[in-house]
Amino acid sequence: MxxxxxxxxxxxxxxxxxxxxxxxxxxxxxxxxxxxxxxxxxxxxxxxxxxxxxxxxxxxxxxxxxxxxNRSELLDLMVDTVYARIAEAGQRSEWRATVLAVARATRAAALEHEWFADLHGGRPHLGPHALAVGEATAAALSQAPGVHGIDELQRALGALNAFIVGAVRREVTERRTARSTGTDEAAFQAGLGPYLTRMLNTGRYPTVARLVIEGAHLDAEETFERNLTTVLDGIAGTPRT
The missing domain is CATH 1.10.10.60 (Homeodomain-like)
Incomplete structure (x- = not known):
């Protein structure tokens, strides 16, 4: 060509x-x-x-x-095969339901195929199924109340994609760390608990102390859902309780 x-x-x-x-x-x-x-x-x-x-x-x-x-084409085929399942999930009639479905399906795909998280968020994926996911997501966000015009749509897509990529990579990284060290996040926190308590008792980190003591300790899925809701509320421009 x-x-x-x-x-x-x-x-x-x-x-x-x-x-x-x-x-x-x-x-x-x-x-x-x-x-x-x-x-x-x-x-x-x-x-x-x-x-x-x-x-x-x-x-x-x-x-x-x-x-x-070459290997690059092989990776392209693999990624687009995964996107085929995400594309099926993103077929909804309402904009918010579509975005939620795509985000959840992307997270599920990354947890099932951890290598997908390594390839997600770099250069755009342009296979037919990846383009279908991109079209569904962009079309949905273009209908959000707070999105007016192509510039705001680009910013909304950027914010959503940045959240999804960061969230799934963090979760996959934690899973890999737990496997390689034999220590999950809860055990890691418990092991450093006495040290952290001593540091917080110095009074030098009052906001961190509030987060540790008063903050809700959510599991990964609940954290993803709540933060995704926050992102979509911001895009919609209509905060919800």
Missing amino acids: DTPYGSVPMPVWERPEPQPRAAPVPLSRAKIAATAIRVADEHGLDGLSVRKIAKELGVGPMRLYDYVL
Whole structure:
């Protein structure tokens, strides 16, 4: 495909599938992506390679290059496969219900496929299912009472995406830390409890002390829901009790 920057390969979503071969193991991009997702779920992105996927499929590595040119295209296919499920969740009639469904489905996808959180929030994902999620979200936010015009829509999308990316990455990071250290968040807090108590008793951190002593200790899902509600209330411009 010719572009102002020279000739580049046609995106993987626009290239036709290779013609079927008379081979013992039939392949397709969907089958390759599904296998790659299983490998990444078990071993993470660091353990993902074309050679490992080929072994799982029972084919030679070179056969995969008929379907994907490189690892980057493989990741694109994997991400868009996950977005397909998020797109299904985001089909609602009311703007707020749509955004809530997309945000919740994105969190669920990141918790099921932790590697997805690593790839979420970088450069825009432009596969057909990712674009469908983007369209549903943007169309929904454009109907929010506090959004008037394209500039406000861009800011609303930026605020929402920043929250979702930050929230899911934090939650996934905590899960990984708990696994690698053998200590969950509650045990970590309990271990540092005496030290924190001594520091707060100095009186130098009165606001932090109020947060620790008086603040509600919510679980991850409830924290996500409440903070998401706060973001959407701000976008709507109509704070709710």
